[in-house]
Amino acid sequence: MSVGTPAAAPGSATTAETGQDAAVAALRRARAARTRRRLGVVGVVLAAAVGFLLYKALTSGIVYFKTAAQAVAARASLGNATFQMEGVVVPHSLRSHAGVQDFVVCSGPVRVPVHNVGVPPQLFEPGVAVVLVGHFVGSSNLFSSDEILVKHSSAYVAAHPGRVQQGDGQTC
Amino acid sequence: MSVASHPVEAVALTGRALAPARGARIASACGLVGLVGVVLTVWLGLWVTPPDAYMGNLVRLLYIHPSMAWDAFLAYGVSFLASAAYLWPRTRDLRLDRVAGASAEAGVVFTGITLVTGSLWGRPTWGVWWTWDPLLTTTALLFVLYLGYLALRRLPGEPEVRARRSAIAALVAFIDVPIVYFSVSWWRSLHQGPTIQPGRSEVHGSMAWTLLLSFVAFSLVYVWMLAERYRLAGLQARDEVEGLADALAERRAEAGMSRAGEAS
Numbered sequence: 001m002s003v004g005t006p007a008a009a010p011g012s013a014t015t016a017e018t019g020q021d022a023a024v025a026a027l028r029r030a031r032a033a034r035t036r037r038r039l040g041v042v043g044v045v046l047a048a049a050v051g052f053l054l055y056k057a058l059t060s061g062i063v064y065f066k067t068a069a070q071a072v073a074a075r076a077s078l079g080n081a082t083f084q085m086e087g088v089v090v091p092h093s094l095r096s097h098a099g100v101q102d103f104v105v106c107s108g109p110v111r112v113p114v115h116n117v118g119v120p121p122q123l124f125e126p127g128v129a130v131v132l133v134g135h136f137v138g139s140s141n142l143f144s145s146d147e148i149l150v151k152h153s154s155a156y157v158a159a160h161p162g163r164v165q166q167g168d169g170q171t172c
Numbered sequence: 173m174s175v176a177s178h179p180v181e182a183v184a185l186t187g188r189a190l191a192p193a194r195g196a197r198i199a200s201a202c203g204l205v206g207l208v209g210v211v212l213t214v215w216l217g218l219w220v221t222p223p224d225a226y227m228g229n230l231v232r233l234l235y236i237h238p239s240m241a242w243d244a245f246l247a248y249g250v251s252f253l254a255s256a257a258y259l260w261p262r263t264r265d266l267r268l269d270r271v272a273g274a275s276a277e278a279g280v281v282f283t284g285i286t287l288v289t290g291s292l293w294g295r296p297t298w299g300v301w302w303t304w305d306p307l308l309t310t311t312a313l314l315f316v317l318y319l320g321y322l323a324l325r326r327l328p329g330e331p332e333v334r335a336r337r338s339a340i341a342a343l344v345a346f347i348d349v350p351i352v353y354f355s356v357s358w359w360r361s362l363h364q365g366p367t368i369q370p371g372r373s374e375v376h377g378s379m380a381w382t383l384l385l386s387f388v389a390f391s392l393v394y395v396w397m398l399a400e401r402y403r404l405a406g407l408q409a410r411d412e413v414e415g416l417a418d419a420l421a422e423r424r425a426e427a428g429m430s431r432a433g434e435a436s
Contacts, residue, residue, distance in 0.1 A: 020423040032328035060304035121299030155374035158222040
């Protein structure tokens, strides 16, 4: 930041000119310092956000859910801890009444009964793949959930009445 | 400021960016065709294409959300290439730095729109506005990383120093782009896999054509945005150099006059 250096007219550098140039330099330095301070705050906020997102990616992101089969296999170690379990809602297994849904999800040959309390998303229906947030009850294989997330596949097909679409192409 | 002391260099780093001519005409043409394409996409997407068998009218977000994500990837890709070229001594040129900055800025806009449209789509289909799924989390990270890149670009300093540190930051931030793309195949996610894959499409009939049109149209809009932002960056660089030169000339003139006054 050597604004004062270009003494354009050689030999004519007077004290007045040096003073003016120094004033410009000081002005620029002050402005740069202000920008740096402001960006420092922005930098701290952004660095905190990056740290938080990395933490989320490494905790929730890497193992976003266990499939129902994996959950049953790890039944003993899971205990009654809360986790996210994925499975396909077995057709004809759904019984809903007053904000409570009882159904069975499957993943391969494994079937897990589910008791959900809450309002399911509008696309929730038998045959779709879901991710459930909840825990096993007691020492049983009953899964108690309070949130249903509906997975959907990357297939988009024009609506035809009577066509049945399996979420994520999985079946039981 | 070394730039101010080397007028020739100052002209070199702003000169060609300001010549409008052919490049600007091509950019404007891209913008015009792109906007017509966007209007067509809206018309096809909202009125012509059928509702989806499963998600009904919610499928219409297909004609904006994936193309926004694609545009973001494209923008970050251009920013990456321009930054790499800047760091390569043989191709070092401040114009490349401006391309990198302009493209990353467009990328941040597209990433923001991707996150918003994705959230709007997620609420009625998945049932939540947001979830810490690997794709969503890494995309949010992408947004913040490039915001940081844009903030870094504003740190004061010599243009060459600024350009070098920005270029390095752009290369680092770009690491997240392939991670975002492959996250759906590397880890279990709520989000479905990519809709468009080489040699495989699961989108049918007019829906596929409209989706393809949205990609082309929004890509052209990106090219236009990039060109306009690049032009503006050139003007800003010139203003920075000339503004300083003018200020110095003014002060010198004042000093000269006061000296003349003293002498007489």
